[in-house]
Amino acid sequence: MQVIKFEELAGYLASRKDFIIQLGEQTGIGSSNSLIQKNGLIGVIDCGMAFEGTGVNKITTFPAGDLLRGIHIDFIILTHAHFDHSGWILPLILAHPESRVFFSKKTLELLKVVLEDTLNIQKKVARAADRTGLEAPAPLFTKQDVSEFLARAEDGSYEVFDSDNEDVWITFEDWPGWEFGFTFSGHMVGAFISLIKCPDGDGIVFSGDLSGHKQETTDGVKTISESFLEMAKFRDCKRIILVIEATYGNRNRAETLETSDARLKAVLEETERHGKQALFLVFQLNRGPNIVKKLVKLGFKVFVAGGVRKTLAIEVGAELVAKWLADKTVIFIENGLNYANMLQSAARGEYGFRPVVTSSATLDQGAGVEFAIQMLPVKDNVLISTGHVFDGSAMQEFFQVKDQPIGPGKTIVLDRMIDNSLVKTPVNVRCRGEHFDYSAHSDQSELVTFVDGLKPDMVFVNHCMEDGFNGLRSALRDKLRDDSPQIEHLSHLRLLKL
Numbered sequence: 001m002q003v004i005k006f007e008e009l010a011g012y013l014a015s016r017k018d019f020i021i022q023l024g025e026q027t028g029i030g031s032s033n034s035l036i037q038k039n040g041l042i043g044v045i046d047c048g049m050a051f052e053g054t055g056v057n058k059i060t061t062f063p064a065g066d067l068l069r070g071i072h073i074d075f076i077i078l079t080h081a082h083f084d085h086s087g088w089i090l091p092l093i094l095a096h097p098e099s100r101v102f103f104s105k106k107t108l109e110l111l112k113v114v115l116e117d118t119l120n121i122q123k124k125v126a127r128a129a130d131r132t133g134l135e136a137p138a139p140l141f142t143k144q145d146v147s148e149f150l151a152r153a154e155d156g157s158y159e160v161f162d163s164d165n166e167d168v169w170i171t172f173e174d175w176p177g178w179e180f181g182f183t184f185s186g187h188m189v190g191a192f193i194s195l196i197k198c199p200d201g202d203g204i205v206f207s208g209d210l211s212g213h214k215q216e217t218t219d220g221v222k223t224i225s226e227s228f229l230e231m232a233k234f235r236d237c238k239r240i241i242l243v244i245e246a247t248y249g250n251r252n253r254a255e256t257l258e259t260s261d262a263r264l265k266a267v268l269e270e271t272e273r274h275g276k277q278a279l280f281l282v283f284q285l286n287r288g289p290n291i292v293k294k295l296v297k298l299g300f301k302v303f304v305a306g307g308v309r310k311t312l313a314i315e316v317g318a319e320l321v322a323k324w325l326a327d328k329t330v331i332f333i334e335n336g337l338n339y340a341n342m343l344q345s346a347a348r349g350e351y352g353f354r355p356v357v358t359s360s361a362t363l364d365q366g367a368g369v370e371f372a373i374q375m376l377p378v379k380d381n382v383l384i385s386t387g388h389v390f391d392g393s394a395m396q397e398f399f400q401v402k403d404q405p406i407g408p409g410k411t412i413v414l415d416r417m418i419d420n421s422l423v424k425t426p427v428n429v430r431c432r433g434e435h436f437d438y439s440a441h442s443d444q445s446e447l448v449t450f451v452d453g454l455k456p457d458m459v460f461v462n463h464c465m466e467d468g469f470n471g472l473r474s475a476l477r478d479k480l481r482d483d484s485p486q487i488e489h490l491s492h493l494r495l496l497k498l
Contacts, residue, residue: 004495006064013037013071018498020243022462022490024048024063029247030084032463033063034206034490038498039198041074041175044099045206045243049087062088064493067095075180078103079208080191081110081285090115090141090149093158100172101158102180106190106314108153108160110285113310115146117284124417131421163192167228183228186211186221187440188286189315193224195234202498203237205454207244209463212446213257215438216293217286217315222446223453241498242456243490245463247441250471260436265298267382267434268355276380277347278355279431281368281395284308286440287387289315292357294438296329303346305333306359306367347374361387363394369414373427376412381431386438401429448475455483458498462490 004012004021012019018038024031030050036043050061065071067088073096078089086107093101103111118140126136153160161168163182170180177199185191187209194206205224213220229235255263271278280295282288284307293316295302304312309332313321324330331351333342346356356375360368375381376398389396397412416423442450451459459476461469469489477484488496 002495003493006493009035009065010071012495013042016040019495020460020490020498021495022492023065024050025463025492026050026061026064028465029463031061031063031088032085032245033088034243034462035068036204036498038196038202038204039177039200041178042072043075043077043196044068044073044092045077045194046079046085046208047076047088047092048082048084050084067092069095073099075100075102077101077194077206078107079185079194079206080104080188081107081114082188082209082283083114083285085209086111086114088140090145094141094145094149102170102182102194103158103160104163104182104190104192105160106162106164108190109314110190110311112150113307113314114285115141115149117307117310119143119146128417128422131419164189167225167231169232179232181228181232181234183224184218184221185209186213186215186218186442188215189217193221195224195229195232197232197234197237201238203234203240204498205240205242205244205456207242207450209245209247209440210442210447210450211440212442212449213253215286215440216290216297220446221450223450239458240454240456241458241460242451242454243460243462244447244451244472246447246461246468246472247464248439248443249447249461249464249468249473249475250444252443252445253437255437257438260438261294261298264294264384264436267384268295268298268300268353271380271382271432272353274380275349276378276382277349277353277375279347279368279371279375279381279383280355280357280386281360281363281372281383282308282357282386283361284311284359286315287361287438288312288357288359290438290440291386292316292330295355295357296324301328301352301354302330303333303351303354303356304330304358305343305346305356305371308357308359309333343370344374347371355384361385361395362390363398363412363414365415365417369416369425372414373416373425376431377428379430383431383433385433385435388439389435398429399433399435444471444475447472448479451476452479457485459485459487460490460496461487466491 020036024033032046034045129136168182179197181195182192196204288308358367360366411426
């Protein structure tokens with residue numbers, strides 16, 4: 001294992017030797033982007049952007065290598081639609097028309113939402129920059145780029161399949177000896193595990209993000225099914241090499257999902273008894289639809305705003321969402337003239353006790369900020385976070401001052417976009433704050449179960465901090481003992497030979 005400069009990569013590619021390298025994850029977890037050279041083919045798995053502490057005042061990081069321009073890429077695999085895996089994928093695909101591209105049908109549906117939202121955000125940022133006399137940042141991609149990508153996806157230029165509902169193996173006549181397999185990973189709708197059988201007899205598994213536990217919109221995946229492996233005689237590979245993502249490799253869940261659900265219901269019932277309201281700030285993909293469905297299951301009616309309105313039907317099902325809207329189990333905020341009135345009415349509880357679920361999980365801009373401005377100053381309201389609290393985010397700042405009386409230093413400053421201008425808005429924090437671990441990532445015990453079921457000969461761990469790698473390695477060695485495989489950390493620009 002060695003850390004290289006990106007400029008040195010060309011020499012390793014020219015050698016035609018087998019290796020894998022992580023080009024992303026410069027600043028912790030994020031911008032996932034792996035490159036593999038194997039048996040003469042070069043492939044890329046995911047191409048995301050870092051979102052640790054997102055917000056207009058934060059620095060966005062991209063994978064190294066300027067979209068690998070000038071390098072022939074044979075295949076590109078997009079494991080799922082989360083921004084840290086997909087945020088830079090469209091420019092990569094368009095920069096490499098020579099590539100075979102693999103993704104799922106559900107990922108394509110979600111990408112349509114994400115790409116549209118990104119175009120709109122780019123417009124707002126450009127207008128804000130123009131008003132302040134600053135140079136607008138270069139767009140990630142254009143409307144024409146999006147149209148071109150979607151047209152190619154619809155005309156069959158890419159390999160698009162339904163991995164949520166069926167296991168898939170794909171071969172190509174011009175690539176003899178290669179087989180590509182895809183099976184659901186449990187992480188979110190559209191997410192899959194990728195398997196590659198190589199002509200030299202090696203088998204490579206890219207786990208993607210995993211969930212070993214059931215969520216509201218997906219069932220968990222403990223390990224890869226033997227029936228799927230048997231379809232391509234994968235167990236007959238001379239070596240099985242696993243590249244596993246281990247965001248939570250250093251910890252197990254603090255409480256069972258049943259305990260979390262009971263605690264959540266108790267918090268909401270107490271808030272309702274006080275005549276106050278609850279605000280859920282979530283990511284629009286996966287977390288938002290899961291939380292809406294969970295709240296309905298627990299017996300609550302829900303008010304939905306932000307991007308969750310667009311992803312809910314994709315992830316929960318259009319028929320169920322239509323039923324919820326018809327019987328008022330769920331209310332969507334309306335765009336246009338009625339938006340501000342509906343926002344204030346929901347924040348004040350004028351629709352009755354109806355938890356608000358909206359995008360802006362980090363509390364750095366977005367629809368959730370407007371609700372937070374209304375709801376955080378009210379004693380006995382509750383703000384609920386259901387995922388990771390990112391360093392440098394306004395959400396982290398909130399949890400540092402929550403439950404404290406008004407006074408100097410008892411405020412947080414939120415970024416609002418008003419008339420294309422960024423407005424710093426101090427907000428008093430008097431409401432409660434609660435965190436629930438409803439992560440879509442496998443914890444340490446689930447990761448160990450996955451590895452033990454696959455029984456790989458080599459394990460490369462990525463998409464984690466150093467303590468995540470160390471935690472998973474220790475747990476695997478404790479579990480597997482003499483059968484423990486070689487375990488390496490596939491971190492930024494560390495080149496690992498295969």
